Amino acid sequence: AWAAYNGVAHAVAVSSGSSALVTAMEALEIGPGDEVIVPNWTWVASASTVLRVGAKPVLVDVDPGNFCISAKTVSGAITSRTKAIVGVHLHQTMMHIEPLLALARAHGLYFIEDCAQAHAALYDGQRAGSFGDVACFSFQQTKPLTSGEGGMVMTNSGDIADKVFALHADGR
Ligand SMILES: *Cc1c(COP(=O)(O)O)cnc(C)c1O
Numbered sequence: 001a002w003a004a005y006n007g008v009a010h011a012v013a014v015s016s017g018s019s020a021l022v023t024a025m026e027a028l029e030i031g032p033g034d035e036v037i038v039p040n041w042t043w044v045a046s047a048s049t050v051l052r053v054g055a056k057p058v059l060v061d062v063d064p065g066n067f068c069i070s071a072k073t074v075s076g077a078i079t080s081r082t083k084a085i086v087g088v089h090l091h092q093t094m095m096h097i098e099p100l101l102a103l104a105r106a107h108g109l110y111f112i113e114d115c116a117q118a119h120a121a122l123y124d125g126q127r128a129g130s131f132g133d134v135a136c137f138s139f140q141q142t143k144p145l146t147s148g149e150g151g152m153v154m155t156n157s158g159d160i161a162d163k164v165f166a167l168h169a170d171g172r
Contacts, residue, residue, distance in 0.1 A: 002152055005120075006127040008135070010161035011154040014168050017116040017138025020151035021049035024134045025084070027153075027163035028110050030055050034083040039069045042088045045138075046114050055083070067091065071099035078103075084110035089118035089128050092144060097123055097131045112136065115154075119145040129154050134164075 003011035014020050030036060032054040038047045040059040050057035060077045063070040067090045074085060085104055087095050097113075104111040111131070115121075116138035118128035129135030134157070137143075139150030153164045 002137075003154055006129050006135075006154060008127075008130050008154050009156045010158065010164075011152050012161065012164045012168055014151040014153060016149055017114075017136060017140060017143075017151045018045045018049055018052075019168075020136035020138065020153045021045060021086070021112070021114065022052050023164055023167050024112055024136055024153050024160075025049065025053045025055070026167050027160050028084060028112075028134065030083050030110075033081065035079060035081040036083060037069075037074055037077050037085045039086075039088050039090070041067055042090060042114070043116065045116075046086050046088055050086070056081075058082070062090070063096075066093050066095070068093060068095040069100065070096055071103045074100065075103060078107050078109070082107065082109055084112055086112045086114055087132070088114040088116075089121055092118050092121050094118065094121055094123040094128060101131060110134070116140075116143060119143065130156075133157065134160055 047057040113132040113135040
């Protein structure tokens with residue numbers, strides 16, 4: 001139902017937003033030796049989950065106009081080790097997503113949308129979580145939509161969804 005509401009093909013429920021990020025990164029085979037670009041202004045889990053999969057979080061500035069990363073703040077941080085960008089739609093404010101996706105595509109990087117604060121937010125009529133390769137939600141009690149604790153991984157890729165489904169159950 002959450003996937004359908006957001007116009008995305010697949011969603012897998014997990015125990016928290018942090019678990020969603022870890023499961024997504026495991027499914028994308030991000031690990032030791034890899035760098036993941038994350039905003040320097042976010043909840044700690046956007047970066048700490050990168051450490052949990054053994055990769056290195058690389059912090060980049062946010063745009064003072066919307067407190068989200070932008071193509072401009074990210075581009076200088078991309079190296080040959082960069083595997084993914086975690087973008088956060090902070091405080092229900094959407095990133096300027098299209099230039100970021102174009103940058104990710106140009107460098108062959110995954111784009112992970114951290115939507116823990118952006119349930120139902122819209123960008124040009126399209127829902128948060130429907131843009132990147134994979135999106136992560138939290139339903140913790142302080143979030144815009146809550147189940148007390150909870151999380152969700154969402155993706156249009158059947159391949160990523162299958163891996164997420166296998167991993168979310170006991171890490172099989
Ligand atoms: C809350 C939050 C998380 C982590 O979610 P939990 O359900 O608390 O694990 C991750 N990223 C952002 C941006 C958050 O606000």
